Amino acid sequence: MTYKLKLMPAAAVALGLLTGPALAQDKVLTIAGSGGAVKDATEQIFLPAFTEATGWSTKFVAAESNIMLEVETMLKAGNMLYDAMEVSASAYPTGVQNGFLAPIDYALLDPEGTLPEAAKKEFGVVAAAYSTVLVQRLDKTPEGRKMESWADFWDTETFPGPRSLKRQPQYTLEFALLADGVAKDELYDVLGTDEGLDRAFAKLDEIKDSIPVWWTSGAQSVQLLSDGEVFYSTTYNGRVNKLQESGIPAEIMWNGGALHTSYVGIPKNAPNYEMAHEWIRVRTMRPDLEAEYVKFLPYPNFAPGLFDTMTEEQAAQMPTFKANADAQFVADEEFWAANIDRIQERFDEWLLF
Amino acid sequence: MKRLSLIWLLLPAALLLAAFIVMPTFDLIRASIFDPEFTLKHFQRLVERGVYVDVMWRTVRVSLIVAVICTIVGYPVAMFINLQPKKRQVALLFLILIPMWMSVLIRTFAWIVVLGREGLINDLMIGLGLADGPVQMLYTSGTVITAMVQIMLPIQIITCYSAMTEIDLDLMRAARVLGARRWQALTRVYLPLSYDGTLTGLVIVFMMSMGFFITPALLGGRQDMMIANLIEFQVQHLNWSFAAAIGIVLLVLTVAMILLLRWTGRFAFRRLLNVGR
Numbered sequence: 001m002t003y004k005l006k007l008m009p010a011a012a013v014a015l016g017l018l019t020g021p022a023l024a025q026d027k028v029l030t031i032a033g034s035g036g037a038v039k040d041a042t043e044q045i046f047l048p049a050f051t052e053a054t055g056w057s058t059k060f061v062a063a064e065s066n067i068m069l070e071v072e073t074m075l076k077a078g079n080m081l082y083d084a085m086e087v088s089a090s091a092y093p094t095g096v097q098n099g100f101l102a103p104i105d106y107a108l109l110d111p112e113g114t115l116p117e118a119a120k121k122e123f124g125v126v127a128a129a130y131s132t133v134l135v136q137r138l139d140k141t142p143e144g145r146k147m148e149s150w151a152d153f154w155d156t157e158t159f160p161g162p163r164s165l166k167r168q169p170q171y172t173l174e175f176a177l178l179a180d181g182v183a184k185d186e187l188y189d190v191l192g193t194d195e196g197l198d199r200a201f202a203k204l205d206e207i208k209d210s211i212p213v214w215w216t217s218g219a220q221s222v223q224l225l226s227d228g229e230v231f232y233s234t235t236y237n238g239r240v241n242k243l244q245e246s247g248i249p250a251e252i253m254w255n256g257g258a259l260h261t262s263y264v265g266i267p268k269n270a271p272n273y274e275m276a277h278e279w280i281r282v283r284t285m286r287p288d289l290e291a292e293y294v295k296f297l298p299y300p301n302f303a304p305g306l307f308d309t310m311t312e313e314q315a316a317q318m319p320t321f322k323a324n325a326d327a328q329f330v331a332d333e334e335f336w337a338a339n340i341d342r343i344q345e346r347f348d349e350w351l352l353f
Numbered sequence: 354m355k356r357l358s359l360i361w362l363l364l365p366a367a368l369l370l371a372a373f374i375v376m377p378t379f380d381l382i383r384a385s386i387f388d389p390e391f392t393l394k395h396f397q398r399l400v401e402r403g404v405y406v407d408v409m410w411r412t413v414r415v416s417l418i419v420a421v422i423c424t425i426v427g428y429p430v431a432m433f434i435n436l437q438p439k440k441r442q443v444a445l446l447f448l449i450l451i452p453m454w455m456s457v458l459i460r461t462f463a464w465i466v467v468l469g470r471e472g473l474i475n476d477l478m479i480g481l482g483l484a485d486g487p488v489q490m491l492y493t494s495g496t497v498i499t500a501m502v503q504i505m506l507p508i509q510i511i512t513c514y515s516a517m518t519e520i521d522l523d524l525m526r527a528a529r530v531l532g533a534r535r536w537q538a539l540t541r542v543y544l545p546l547s548y549d550g551t552l553t554g555l556v557i558v559f560m561m562s563m564g565f566f567i568t569p570a571l572l573g574g575r576q577d578m579m580i581a582n583l584i585e586f587q588v589q590h591l592n593w594s595f596a597a598a599i600g601i602v603l604l605v606l607t608v609a610m611i612l613l614l615r616w617t618g619r620f621a622f623r624r625l626l627n628v629g630r
Contacts, residue, residue: 065589066589066591068591069588069591070590072591094590098591129440162470164487167575208575211575212489212491212492212574213492213575214575216570220571223465227465227469227470227471227472228469228470228471229469229470229471229491229492234511255607291407303576339591340590342588344586345402345404348404348408348578348583349402349403349404349407350573351576352404352407352408352411352575352576353576
């Protein structure tokens with residue numbers, strides 16, 4: 001356990017005092033999640049359905065990019081404000097390791113066992129699947145050609161032009177290894193060794209000069225592609241719609257993408273533990289609601305029967321669509337939670353020289 | 354008696370400082386050396402892993418360059434304003450202040466529009482036939498420095514200017530009457546009298562640059578990391594103690610650099626102008 005700053009809890013208590021009385025009066029479930037498009041869609045679709053099903057009203061809080069920072073602060077202050085929250089792929093192992101999350105009671109949530117095993121984790125239920133994929137601008141690729149593998153991304157002769165990758169080693173080193181011919185199911189075994197790391201960085205060396213900018217947020221990656229700063233970049237699969245809507249011929253390369261799952265979980269000491277399960281049920285087990293949600297954002301979950309509600313064309317845009325899922329590898333968040341400190345230092349050092 | 358009661362005027366500021374600067378600073382120091390028992394491992398890691406020392410050095414270098422450019426560009430501007438009639442001075446200062454009403458983020462984004470591959474300058478150059486293809490200007494150290502100078506320049510100009518308003522311009526005339534050339538009146542009278550304010554401006558710009566975060570993150574290439582960017586990463590990964598240790602080193606380094614700047618500044622200035630004896 002790391003040492004925590006003492007003043008942060010004080011700030012959280014102050015926050016609690018400000019928001020507390022309003023919460024105490026009627027039955028309100030406080031849910032934290034990301035802002036922006038995710039918030040809009042959640043407010044339109046899931047929150048009203050939850051109120052209809054339970055009679056409880058809801059309060060949706062757009063949280064910081066790393067929600068575990070907030071949870072840690074609230075736990076420290078002894079005042080947990082959230083009943084349920086989105087837990088991103090990378091936040092999940094952090095939350096589990098630090099004991100920030102309460103276990104899911106599957107007997108309460110899903111007594112009939114309709115959720116597939118893939119959706120069920122000890123401390124969270126899969127709320128959304130998303131991918132880190134390569135997106136290319138077809139108006140910038142050589143006539144009649146497009147990238148079909150990570151080897152193509154590394155092939156600066158056939159595909160000249162500036163590229164971008166995320167400024168972090170997660171889901172960047174994997175792509176380098178794929179380009180170097182490592183098989184998908186061996187990625188993390190290779191990355192776990194010193195030689196494997198050397199190999200990934202050596203591969204990155206080859207395209208270092210073709211990457212003028214390393215993006216740090218999803219919004220930035222889209223902006224780089226849309227401004228023509230780069231012709232090829234990794235980004236999240238849900239972002240590509242924005243490009244297409246603004247008339248830019250952008251296309252996803254599913255081959256070799258990283259498939260992630262994010263969760264809905266319950267923080268430790270949540271004030272309404274049982275009602276939070278009702279929320280999880282609405283958020284993850286209702287195909288009728290989820291079908292509406294994926295029209296906004298192609299981030300599907302494992303609600304039973306979801307794909308039956310979609311047209312073939314719609315389904316083909318989903319990261320969990322069979323052909324797409326088969327082409328990708330499943331990102332190993334536990335590996336990164338355990339190794340990020342060490343590898344990030346090396347990555348930063350690599351960037352500097 | 355009168356003096357004592359005046360001290361109460363400082364009470365609100367002192368409370369504010371104690372609660373939001375002094376206490377958190379001590380908390381930061383404690384966080385960096387207790388984890389949870391006393392340990393120096395975080396500082397050890399800082400020193401042993403080359404990347405942190407290197408980024409510190411890069412941060413100091415960029416901040417120094419920005420501060421010096423701001424001084425070289427800002428000083429003549431401040432002097433120009435100070436030598437105008439009073440009414441025009443107000444109007445000119447107003448113009449200098451306008452950019453400061455916009456957030457740093459917006460000013461940083463504006464540079465993306467201007468300097469991008471398909472941005473204003475590249476479009477213009479290609480349109481005029483001055484360049485065959487887009488020139489890479491974004492995501493270079495030069496762009497980071499240019500943008501930081503643009504953001505910091507008003508601060509330097511205002512600080513220089515406020516020091517210059519203290520100068521009795523009759524002294525310059527007196528020097529000329531007594532036979533000094535224009536250049537001599539400037540270097541022997543005007544410069545020494547405005548020196549302190551200028552150095553203060555330089556120090557303020559340097560200090561603020563040391564903590565820059567958004568601008569290098571959005572406009573810099575892979576090598577333009579600054580120390581604030583590394584701190585952010587550690588906080589995101591809940592490494593409070595290590596983040597605190599980097600913060601402490603940044604604080605100590607900044608204070609040390611300020612003392613050094615003050616000392617060398619005064620020394621170099623005296624040598625240069627041969628005054629003060």
